[in-house]
Amino acid sequence: MKNQLILRVVAKLLIPYILLYAFYVQWHGDFGPGGGFQAGVIFAAGIVLYGLIFGLEAAEKAIQPQIVRSGIALGLLLYIGVGVVAMLLGGDFLDYDALGHHGQHRGILLVETGVFITVASVMISIFYSFAELVHD
Amino acid sequence: MNAPFIDIILLAMLAVTAISIARMRNLFAAAMLTGIFSLLGACWMVFLDAPDVAFTEAAVGAGLSTVLILATLCVLPAQEKDTAESPLALVAVLLTGGVLLYGTLDMPSYGDPNSPAAQNPITEAYLYSAQHPPEHAGDSHADSSEHGASPLDRYAVGIPNTVTTVLASFRGYDTMGETAVIFTAGLGVVLILGGARHRRLQLTDEPNVSPDDEHDHVPDDDGQSS
Numbered sequence: 345m346k347n348q349l350i351l352r353v354v355a356k357l358l359i360p361y362i363l364l365y366a367f368y369v370q371w372h373g374d375f376g377p378g379g380g381f382q383a384g385v386i387f388a389a390g391i392v393l394y395g396l397i398f399g400l401e402a403a404e405k406a407i408q409p410q411i412v413r414s415g416i417a418l419g420l421l422l423y424i425g426v427g428v429v430a431m432l433l434g435g436d437f438l439d440y441d442a443l444g445h446h447g448q449h450r451g452i453l454l455v456e457t458g459v460f461i462t463v464a465s466v467m468i469s470i471f472y473s474f475a476e477l478v479h480d
Numbered sequence: 481m482n483a484p485f486i487d488i489i490l491l492a493m494l495a496v497t498a499i500s501i502a503r504m505r506n507l508f509a510a511a512m513l514t515g516i517f518s519l520l521g522a523c524w525m526v527f528l529d530a531p532d533v534a535f536t537e538a539a540v541g542a543g544l545s546t547v548l549i550l551a552t553l554c555v556l557p558a559q560e561k562d563t564a565e566s567p568l569a570l571v572a573v574l575l576t577g578g579v580l581l582y583g584t585l586d587m588p589s590y591g592d593p594n595s596p597a598a599q600n601p602i603t604e605a606y607l608y609s610a611q612h613p614p615e616h617a618g619d620s621h622a623d624s625s626e627h628g629a630s631p632l633d634r635y636a637v638g639i640p641n642t643v644t645t646v647l648a649s650f651r652g653y654d655t656m657g658e659t660a661v662i663f664t665a666g667l668g669v670v671l672i673l674g675g676a677r678h679r680r681l682q683l684t685d686e687p688n689v690s691p692d693d694e695h696d697h698v699p700d701d702d703g704q705s706s
Contacts, residue, residue, distance in 0.1 A: 369535075374639045377531035379647065385539040392547055413670060420663045423656050438652040448614065448637045452648040455655070462659050466666030467544055473673035474551040 348397070355397040362390035370460050374449065380456035384463025391464075392471045400475045409472050412465040419462030426454045490524040505560045507553055515546035528590070532643045605632055610645040613638030 370383035395403030427438040430451070435442025440451025497517045504510040518541025525534035588595030597603060614636045639645045647655050 373644050374641055376641060377535050377643070378641075379532070379644050382532075382535045382539055385536070385544060389539060389543045389547075392544065396547070416663055416666045416670070420656075420659050423659055427652075427656070438656070440649060440652075446614075448645075448649055449639065451652075452639065452644060455648050455652065456644070459655065459659050462663055462666070466662050466669075469666055470548065470669045471544075471551070473669055474548060477673055478551055478554040 351397055355393055359390050359394055362393065363387060366390065366464075370456065371453075373456055374452065380459030381463050383456075384460040384465075385467060387460070387464045388467030388471070391468050395471060395475060400472070404472065407468060409469070412468045412472070415461050415465030416469060417462075419458045419460065419465065421458075422461065423455050423458035426451055426458070486527060487524070490520055490527070494520050494524065505562070507556065507558060507560055508550070510560075511546060511549040511553060514549065515542045518542040518545075532641075605635075606646055606650060607642060608632045609635040609650070610637055610639060610642040612636040 366383045366387035369378035369386060370380060373379035373383070391403060391407055394406065426440075426443075430439045430442040431437050433442040433444075438451070438455075440447045443450050494517065497513055497520060501510050501513045501517065504513065518537055522534040522538035522542065525531075525537060588597075592598065608630065609632050612630075612633065614633075637645050637649055
């Protein structure tokens, strides 16, 4: 699809906004619909669109496969880490009230960030795996 | 509710799309119709006042999974094989559908205030704690003493989107489990398909290169898990 001028121009225009929208959904999940899962999928969709239009090599250059593979575990570790930190601060596992003033807000935001990292990484990894399979 | 004809139109379009997917022989068109089916489902969920679910359905169903199905199609023939339609399959499908429909007869109607979910005190507790600001924020308000302190105030969170609060805070364990499921699924795909390019290169070489390959990957795995 590298020679499709219209697709390339429209994708170039859209992709920054798709990624920005993913972060909006992520940080605004407390107030409107959305959250880590949706934001992660939207972010991954932006990267997948980039990969579809500009080729797998370009996408793997922008977001390296090693990074997303580590991200799969990193997000879950962040989630569990919030629970462990809450325990260390004297609360129960995943008891955000132990995280101090506005603990619930902090806890939810951190946990959603963990979900975001894992979901986005898994989706991009799956796309890379499939694309590499098809590519050869 | 205010416009039942929209529900009827959307559900009719869902049914038409589902039937066309089942009858379609061209796999590419079927994959695109699956995406359309998800998008219609997402629209319908918006009308059911479930924007969070609609969001997920639109992003996952209409967006990413269509791409993955299309990627799979690249290694498959474009047309489904013509197989004789067995009457037994039709009976099985009708039977399963009938049982599922029979199962819905027990369900409360949409927005029923007497449904078990609406009547259960835990719903009230979740809604109260999610919406009310925490104690220390409420103390400065005079109306907090007016209404009288509720025993639920110690769980108060004060986040406008109750869905987020329930998912991430009240049911944080569940969401952690779900994240672990996604983690496991991703790990499975990466282990089975990932590095297909490297493995193929290895296969063309002599087999005694493979211990090297393993050696390369072991520190990688350690770096991910720590």
